[in-house]
Amino acid sequence: MTTLAFAILLAACMVAYALNRRAATGIRDGGQRLHSVSGYHGLFALLMILVPVLVVILLWLVLQGTVVNTLVMSSLPDGTLDGLGKGQVDLILAEIQSIAGGRIFGEPEPWKIVAADRFTGLLQAASLGLVLVTVLLSLAIMLFARGKVSADFRARQGVEKIISGLMIFCSVVAVFTTVGIVASLAFETVKFLKLVPLTEFLFGTSWEPQIPIRADQVAAEGAFGWLPVIVGTIVITIVAIVIAIPIGLLSAIYLNEFAPKVVRSVCKPILEVLAGVPTVVYGFFAILVVAPAIRSLGAAWGIDVAPNTALAAGGVMGIMLVPFISSFADDALSAVPGSLRDGALALGATRAETVMNVLFPAAIPGIVGGVLLAVSRAIGETMIVVMAAGLMANLTLNPLESVTTVTVQIVTLLIGDTSFDNPKTLAAFALGMMLFIVTLIINIFALRIVRKYREAYD
Amino acid sequence: MTDISSGSVPLTTNEKVQASLGRRRRKQFILQGLGIGAISIAFLMLFILLWSQIATGYKAFMQTNITLEIFIDPEEVPTERLPRGNFDDVLAAALVANLPGVDASDRAALRSASGILSNGAQFDLRDRIVENPALIGQTITMRMPVSDPYDQLYKELLDRETPENLRRLDDAQIANYDHLVEIGAIGSRINTGLITNADSRFPELAGLKGALMGSFWALLTCFLIAFPLGIGAAVYLEEFAPKNKLSDFIEVNINNLAAVPSVVFGLLALSVFIGWFGLPRSVPFVGGLTLALMTMPTIIIATRAALKAVPPSIREAALGVGASRQQVVFGHVVPLAMPGILTGTIIGLAQALGETAPLLLIGMNAFITSAPGTPFDSATALPTQIFIWADSPERGFVSRTSAAILVLLTFLIMMNAIAIYLRSKFERKW
Amino acid sequence: MDDLRAINNDVESNATKISAKNVQVYYGDTHAIKDVNVEIKEHTVTAFIGPSGCGKSTFLRSINRMNDTIDICRVEGDIRIDGQDIYDRNIDPVQLRARVGMVFQKPNPFPKSIYDNIAYGPKIHGLAKTKADMDEIVEKSLRRGAIWNEVKDRLHAPGTGLSGGQQQRLCIARAIATEPDVLLMDEPCSALDPIATSQVEELIDQLRESYTVVIVTHSMQQAARVSQKTAFFHLGSLVEYGTTDDIFTNPKDSRTESYISGRIG
Numbered sequence A: 001m002t003t004l005a006f007a008i009l010l011a012a013c014m015v016a017y018a019l020n021r022r023a024a025t026g027i028r029d030g031g032q033r034l035h036s037v038s039g040y041h042g043l044f045a046l047l048m049i050l051v052p053v054l055v056v057i058l059l060w061l062v063l064q065g066t067v068v069n070t071l072v073m074s075s076l077p078d079g080t081l082d083g084l085g086k087g088q089v090d091l092i093l094a095e096i097q098s099i100a101g102g103r104i105f106g107e108p109e110p111w112k113i114v115a116a117d118r119f120t121g122l123l124q125a126a127s128l129g130l131v132l133v134t135v136l137l138s139l140a141i142m143l144f145a146r147g148k149v150s151a152d153f154r155a156r157q158g159v160e161k162i163i164s165g166l167m168i169f170c171s172v173v174a175v176f177t178t179v180g181i182v183a184s185l186a187f188e189t190v191k192f193l194k195l196v197p198l199t200e201f202l203f204g205t206s207w208e209p210q211i212p213i214r215a216d217q218v219a220a221e222g223a224f225g226w227l228p229v230i231v232g233t234i235v236i237t238i239v240a241i242v243i244a245i246p247i248g249l250l251s252a253i254y255l256n257e258f259a260p261k262v263v264r265s266v267c268k269p270i271l272e273v274l275a276g277v278p279t280v281v282y283g284f285f286a287i288l289v290v291a292p293a294i295r296s297l298g299a300a301w302g303i304d305v306a307p308n309t310a311l312a313a314g315g316v317m318g319i320m321l322v323p324f325i326s327s328f329a330d331d332a333l334s335a336v337p338g339s340l341r342d343g344a345l346a347l348g349a350t351r352a353e354t355v356m357n358v359l360f361p362a363a364i365p366g367i368v369g370g371v372l373l374a375v376s377r378a379i380g381e382t383m384i385v386v387m388a389a390g391l392m393a394n395l396t397l398n399p400l401e402s403v404t405t406v407t408v409q410i411v412t413l414l415i416g417d418t419s420f421d422n423p424k425t426l427a428a429f430a431l432g433m434m435l436f437i438v439t440l441i442i443n444i445f446a447l448r449i450v451r452k453y454r455e456a457y458d
Numbered sequence B: 001m002t003d004i005s006s007g008s009v010p011l012t013t014n015e016k017v018q019a020s021l022g023r024r025r026r027k028q029f030i031l032q033g034l035g036i037g038a039i040s041i042a043f044l045m046l047f048i049l050l051w052s053q054i055a056t057g058y059k060a061f062m063q064t065n066i067t068l069e070i071f072i073d074p075e076e077v078p079t080e081r082l083p084r085g086n087f088d089d090v091l092a093a094a095l096v097a098n099l100p101g102v103d104a105s106d107r108a109a110l111r112s113a114s115g116i117l118s119n120g121a122q123f124d125l126r127d128r129i130v131e132n133p134a135l136i137g138q139t140i141t142m143r144m145p146v147s148d149p150y151d152q153l154y155k156e157l158l159d160r161e162t163p164e165n166l167r168r169l170d171d172a173q174i175a176n177y178d179h180l181v182e183i184g185a186i187g188s189r190i191n192t193g194l195i196t197n198a199d200s201r202f203p204e205l206a207g208l209k210g211a212l213m214g215s216f217w218a219l220l221t222c223f224l225i226a227f228p229l230g231i232g233a234a235v236y237l238e239e240f241a242p243k244n245k246l247s248d249f250i251e252v253n254i255n256n257l258a259a260v261p262s263v264v265f266g267l268l269a270l271s272v273f274i275g276w277f278g279l280p281r282s283v284p285f286v287g288g289l290t291l292a293l294m295t296m297p298t299i300i301i302a303t304r305a306a307l308k309a310v311p312p313s314i315r316e317a318a319l320g321v322g323a324s325r326q327q328v329v330f331g332h333v334v335p336l337a338m339p340g341i342l343t344g345t346i347i348g349l350a351q352a353l354g355e356t357a358p359l360l361l362i363g364m365n366a367f368i369t370s371a372p373g374t375p376f377d378s379a380t381a382l383p384t385q386i387f388i389w390a391d392s393p394e395r396g397f398v399s400r401t402s403a404a405i406l407v408l409l410t411f412l413i414m415m416n417a418i419a420i421y422l423r424s425k426f427e428r429k430w
Numbered sequence C: 001m002d003d004l005r006a007i008n009n010d011v012e013s014n015a016t017k018i019s020a021k022n023v024q025v026y027y028g029d030t031h032a033i034k035d036v037n038v039e040i041k042e043h044t045v046t047a048f049i050g051p052s053g054c055g056k057s058t059f060l061r062s063i064n065r066m067n068d069t070i071d072i073c074r075v076e077g078d079i080r081i082d083g084q085d086i087y088d089r090n091i092d093p094v095q096l097r098a099r100v101g102m103v104f105q106k107p108n109p110f111p112k113s114i115y116d117n118i119a120y121g122p123k124i125h126g127l128a129k130t131k132a133d134m135d136e137i138v139e140k141s142l143r144r145g146a147i148w149n150e151v152k153d154r155l156h157a158p159g160t161g162l163s164g165g166q167q168q169r170l171c172i173a174r175a176i177a178t179e180p181d182v183l184l185m186d187e188p189c190s191a192l193d194p195i196a197t198s199q200v201e202e203l204i205d206q207l208r209e210s211y212t213v214v215i216v217t218h219s220m221q222q223a224a225r226v227s228q229k230t231a232f233f234h235l236g237s238l239v240e241y242g243t244t245d246d247i248f249t250n251p252k253d254s255r256t257e258s259y260i261s262g263r264i265g
Helices: A002-029 A038-074 A086-100 A110-148 A155-195 A198-203 A227-258 A261-276 A279-300 A310-335 A338-346 A351-380 A383-388 A406-414 A423-457 B013-061 B087-097 B107-116 B121-131 B148-154 B171-182 B209-240 B245-257 B262-276 B284-309 B312-320 B325-354 B357-361 B382-391 B396-426 C056-063 C093-099 C114-125 C131-144 C164-176 C194-207 C220-226 C244-249 C254-260
Strands: B062-071 B139-145 B186-190 C016-027 C030-041 C045-049 C073-081 C100-103 C182-186 C212-216 C229-234 C237-243
Touching: A002 A038, A002 A110, A038 A086, A038 A110, A038 A155, A086 A110, A155 A198, A155 A423, A155 B209, A155 B245, A155 B262, A155 B284, A155 B325, A227 A261, A227 A310, A227 A351, A227 A406, A227 B013, A261 A310, A261 B013, A261 B325, A279 A310, A279 A383, A279 B013, A279 B325, A279 B382, A279 B396, A310 A351, A310 A383, A310 A423, A310 B013, A338 A351, A338 C100, A338 C164, A351 A423, A351 B013, A351 B262, A351 C114, A383 A406, A383 B357, A383 B382, A406 A423, A406 B262, A406 B357, A423 B245, A423 B262, B013 B062, B013 B396, B013 C093, B013 C114, B062 B087, B062 B148, B087 B107, B087 B121, B107 B171, B121 B139, B148 B171, B148 B396, B171 B186, B209 B245, B209 B284, B209 B325, B209 B382, B245 B284, B262 B284, B262 B357, B284 B325, B284 B357, B312 B325, B325 B382, B325 B396, B357 B382, B382 B396, C016 C056, C016 C212, C030 C056, C030 C212, C030 C229, C045 C056, C045 C220, C056 C073, C056 C182, C056 C212, C056 C229, C093 C100, C100 C164, C114 C131, C114 C164, C131 C164, C164 C182, C164 C194, C194 C212, C194 C220, C220 C244, C229 C244, C229 C254, C237 C244, C237 C254, C244 C254
Parallel strands: C030 C237, C045 C212, C045 C229, C100 C182, C182 C212
Antiparallel strands: B062 B139, B062 B186, C016 C030, C016 C073, C229 C237
16 A cells, blocks of 8 residues: 555656646647746646645654554553563564464464454555555645746746755755764763763762663662773773874875885775774684683683683774775875975975974874874774674773773663663663764864864865 | 084084984984874774684585475375464475484484474475475475584584583584485585575574664665755755854854764654654664764755855856856856765764664664565664674574675775765866 | 175176086976986076976976985986986985975975974084074074065974965075075065065075075066076977077077067967
């Protein structure tokens, strides 16, 4: 039925286009001068139908499920849902749905079968309603648009207004996304903070949300202090940055200043390959190769290394960030005006002196911006740490030990079944909120530095 | 040499410069060496990464099979009870017929010996017989995968020298296996199941079909949403938007969005799409929606760069013949910028294809044994499948994880190659 | 040497500082400089004039091997300073450039303090042993660059904060801080206003006492004002070379005459 609705919409658009176009052509052939060419009259009708009807169909589809579910659940015999938690209610709903879908397990209670029938009926009614609404709305708009056709009608302006509106909508989606992120995170975080006080979350030194899973659990009894988590994140980020900065900067300096053209044209794409490797691949690389290597190296030197040491996750993350930093540094070095380079060389500076004394200091702001963005990436990077870092929150600064990170906790708390009234779930959103705030501050700062720097030399 | 250096300094300038040269050349040499070293480290890491995946992954592209003559005993599989029947017993009997050393009446020995058959073998047999019940009572030849430990044994990943109690196969099982090898029942073939099967708990049966289809639906959704939205936004911001606080704000917003950690998009999807809109978990459609939000900033930024590269003279020429702003933009500027836009889009989609964290949060890491037929069926995606397999304890999944990684990387390389081709073919110097 | 103190325009008796024989410069496939032969006298301001794109800057840049920094650029022929082949394999461009300073079209002070701008050359070449030596070099260079009085109170302010004319004189001071023999100037006044231009021109005239100056300019008036010898380039070839007076009053080649009288250019 949904397909039918879309088909009707498509047909209506085409018919309306043809009708209006032909009407406009008729007027023109009648000897009157059209304000807009006939194609725009057709396009006007098409867009007039397409936009609102599409919105209605999509809204209908999104809301249909929720509305039908609510109707079915509220029509259950009185008292069936009394005293049940949200999880159990969801279970009943799921059972009703599967009965309606023809998958019957065992002998369901009769009221469930009744509800299932009702569910099927409502769904059918909803699809029928959708088709009906599509037809009626399309016809109504088609008539309206047809009535608009006249010699004076500014169809082109009308079309351009609609298109402008659509484009503005597209631009605003980005803003909606940000608003959506902030709203959803804030919403769940506020719920979390009702269960766990802010001071405990910010300053508590123990993070053990997984441990007590009892029916009578009080959220505050699980430990929700994020300090060990953020310290772990910082440790891994530092390891990554310490590896990425020298390798990234030195390769950028080499490629920019010393490498022959051929070498540069080969090396840059290879570095881009390194940047294009998905993080889940880096994660598997870390557990398959790097962590065992570090462990056996540690064993050879008599150092005890945890199996999921922060060194493995951080080290691999550092490799991941190399192309990132090197491309920023490359851009920054290239952006330094050639006249400065000439000036230094003409004084008799060697290439190395030119880079280190003149170009590099001049490029520092751009490089710092890139490094900050890399830091924000390291903090927000998820898969490498989920696979290679630890789950337990140790409050330690030793990179040989296993530490956990904000992103690891978010993923492990949310993988599997989630319901939104559980402090574990809410804790993940609170961590997400902190992650978003921290990375946002770094990003805004970094992007501003980079932009200022570009302006300075443009 | 004339005495330009005004006499007050004992050494001439030239001599002093000469004296400093050795030290300075050495410094330059060191810096250059460090640079080459840094690049080499990065390349070495890339090489080790690829090599380790190829070295572990290539084995998963072959699958060890066992070929057996199977008598379909009507006693065990009566026509009227189909699709039920004791297919495992039929298979065990066929196996034991080839193993003189195993006593068919010893249940324990029988069970231990038939461990070589994959768990999926009985279902394959069932499907074949249900399709053609006339086979009952006949003897058929069937090739089926061996179970994981035997596959490892064939690929020499399982060490026979390990003490028996630490090995996954005991001496009797290995003896049976050796006998089967001797009579030529065991062989190895290209593992088509890796592409044509969906996920399974048993490594020898697990394949990527579900993940590939899941990724396909998710990317399709992502493209259908992000491409028009991205172009619309970019065209508006670049060509039409008045330069005011609002468009500045939108621009800052888009740039920041491109740098928001991907896991945060997962949280957004979980709470908005699944929590508030009530969309189902684990489906590629929701995955695609989430990826679309992440890809959009990339497409917008690439599109704006492509639009900027179209010289103003084109716009002026079109405006000069009386075209409206929109006619100029959609008739001339956007078509000229299209190669750049497509390149940016493909690169954005390639990023989306490798994205894992947000898909984990919306449940696309579920264990699903059938490939999704529509974007609204539960599914995994390639990267989440890699994550699931990397987490699985069975040895056979290690090489499959690497194989899946190789498949993923192949797709990424193909997409990037297309992007590079487009860029070089249509690149225009103004 | 005392006679040099007196400003004289009769430089024909001066020794040859730079001699170029059969110089060819290629940019990739383009033959940018064709067979140039010229002898440049010391303690003389020699001007290269010619229409834009005639190769005068390219030739100037091959005198201190700045063309080496351009990948596709190739120099053939023989350029000698004080009789020494500067394209000899044993010559390090670093050493050469310490002897042959260069000033560019657009003032390009480093984003450092005025003091550090001047001190940079002497520092990398190890010309000053102590801080006092360095202070002395900086002051001397700034005085010779005729900018000391304007900046002596703010030596540690950034060089980029000066006006265009001051920046250019700072760059000249920076170039002479390494005690070069030769100063190359690539249209040093083209980015400056008339007042700053006249200050720089005055400075160039003073510099002749101590240095051999080669200046590229497309302003014929400037060439006439500051130079004693003039070379006219056209389409990559050296058309005519002689004393400035001769070139401007009595050109031998018809192309030179056309350029001087404004018919080509």
